[in-house]
Amino acid sequence: xxKKEARDLIHKFKNKQATPEEEEKLRYWLHYLNEDKPTDxxxxxxxxxxxxxxxxxxxxxxxxxxxxxxxMAAAAAVLVMFSVAGYFYMGRNDNVPAKSxxxxxxxxxxxxxxxxxxxxxxxxxxxxxAAEGDLVKQSGITIRKTSAGQIVYDVSGGDNTDTExxxxxxxxxxxxxxxxxxxxxxxSMVWLNAATKLRFPTRFVGTERRVELSGEGYFEVAxxxxxxxxxQSSRQEVTVLGTHFDISTYxxxxxxxxxxxxxxxxVSLLNKDTKPALLKPGQQAMLAANGINVSTADTTVxxxxxxxxxxxxxxxxxxxxxxxxxxxxxxxxxDNEKLKTETFNGVIQRFAKVSDLLKMLEAVxxxxxxxxxxxxxxxxxxx
Numbered sequence: 001x002x003k004k005e006a007r008d009l010i011h012k013f014k015n016k017q018a019t020p021e022e023e024e025k026l027r028y029w030l031h032y033l034n035e036d037k038p039t040d041x042x043x044x045x046x047x048x049x050x051x052x053x054x055x056x057x058x059x060x061x062x063x064x065x066x067x068x069x070x071x072m073a074a075a076a077a078v079l080v081m082f083s084v085a086g087y088f089y090m091g092r093n094d095n096v097p098a099k100s101x102x103x104x105x106x107x108x109x110x111x112x113x114x115x116x117x118x119x120x121x122x123x124x125x126x127x128x129x130a131a132e133g134d135l136v137k138q139s140g141i142t143i144r145k146t147s148a149g150q151i152v153y154d155v156s157g158g159d160n161t162d163t164e165x166x167x168x169x170x171x172x173x174x175x176x177x178x179x180x181x182x183x184x185x186x187x188s189m190v191w192l193n194a195a196t197k198l199r200f201p202t203r204f205v206g207t208e209r210r211v212e213l214s215g216e217g218y219f220e221v222a223x224x225x226x227x228x229x230x231x232q233s234s235r236q237e238v239t240v241l242g243t244h245f246d247i248s249t250y251x252x253x254x255x256x257x258x259x260x261x262x263x264x265x266x267v268s269l270l271n272k273d274t275k276p277a278l279l280k281p282g283q284q285a286m287l288a289a290n291g292i293n294v295s296t297a298d299t300t301v302x303x304x305x306x307x308x309x310x311x312x313x314x315x316x317x318x319x320x321x322x323x324x325x326x327x328x329x330x331x332x333x334x335d336n337e338k339l340k341t342e343t344f345n346g347v348i349q350r351f352a353k354v355s356d357l358l359k360m361l362e363a364v365x366x367x368x369x370x371x372x373x374x375x376x377x378x379x380x381x382x383x
Contacts (some may be wrong), residue, residue: 008025108354108374111194111327113149114178119201120168127151127172127180137169141185141202153185155203168204173197174215177329179305184211187222188229191306194326195250216248218306221263232270239266245279246302252322254286259302267292310348310357317342317367321378328354334378339367 012018044177047093117125125135127145134144135151142154151172172178176195183189185203192198196215209229221229222244231238233249235256243263249256258267260279267285268276269292277285277292284297304311305323312320323334327350334340342365348357354376358369362381370377 002096009066033091043080108328108330110351110354111177112180113180115151115172115174115180115192116173117143117151118173121169139166139202143170143202150179150181150183152183153202155185167201167203169199169201171197171199173328176326184209186224186227186229189220191218193217193248213247213249215250216246216305218244218246218303220244235270237270239268240264246306248323250326253319257284257302259284259297259299261299261303304347305350308350310346310350312344312346314343314345316340317344317361317365317378320344320361321376324354324357324376329374330354331375332377332378336378336380339378340381342366 005197006277009018029145067077087166095339113128115127117127119125119136119138123136127149130145131271132145132147135140136143140155144152144154146152172180172182172192173192174192174196175241178194180192181189182192182198182200184200186209188209190198190211193216196213196217198211198217200211206229207227209224209227210232211230212232214233217231219229219240221240221242221244225241229238229240229242231247233247233256234251235249236258238245238258240263243265244261245263245265246259246261247257258265258279260281260283263283264281265275265279268274268277269287274291276296279285279294282299283294283303286293286295298313301313310320310323310327318334321334324330325332344361344365346360346364347361355371358371362368368381370379
């Protein structure tokens, strides 16, 4: 795409002449160039974009080409893999099939804000069906749902200092194809990925703040030096004072991973006499048979799901397809086991159609897919 074409697209949008597909492409450009802040296509942003979007896109393309792996030579012109509308922006690529071989019986839709909240007495609230506003009051705490689809535990109207009152626990659980956000009573924020369960007290008292996690959650913990925040999973315990971190502890993943973005955390193995690991920002802890391995983390990849993306960096196809299965609620079948070790690089929004994601993988890899109902077959591409 030329500089003139990029400018023309911006002008068409400002004059309300752009097609829905052109609008989506422009939204993706601005999102990609400003991933650390929301982009709503304001007039001021468009004016700024008109002046520098082309230069930034050209820099991004050159940078990606400089770090691309040799095995991706056939797709070396790929800048960004796609948008919600299903684009994957690329230059000439003779290996891209003229027509996709993906056969679909019915549309497979991406996941969304779906979760079930279980109260202390066993009552269940299906959150995606619940109306905005106050949901229930328990132990002096008001639980409400915001317009953004977030659950908030509000202690402002209750007594959060009564240490004699019984502590009650709630559980919020996302299904396969679900995600949700919850604001705990201490102000800590938790983002839950698909197939994840979080058990937590409705208020925090005593010497610590403890929650239990299975699945994957991203935490922004409110600072309280007198009451450490602890996240317990089946194999480890993470202790923090106030920080931002991601924990992945899925049963179907080969490893438990904790990635630190801000602050500091201590990772300890449960039921084992192993020295805890103290993480610094940009590091990750991986549980191994002989203890805890600490290494440098790609934090952008680790929290891509929380920011609404799939992001792959030399990721094996087996791992990629586990994420696809959890988010799109599908079953994945490898017709060729050797394909599980194929590696991929790319970025795509999590709300893209599954067919768009599969087409992108087909375009840059040695695989092809066949979709039958909710089952995705992974096959070797025959040139």
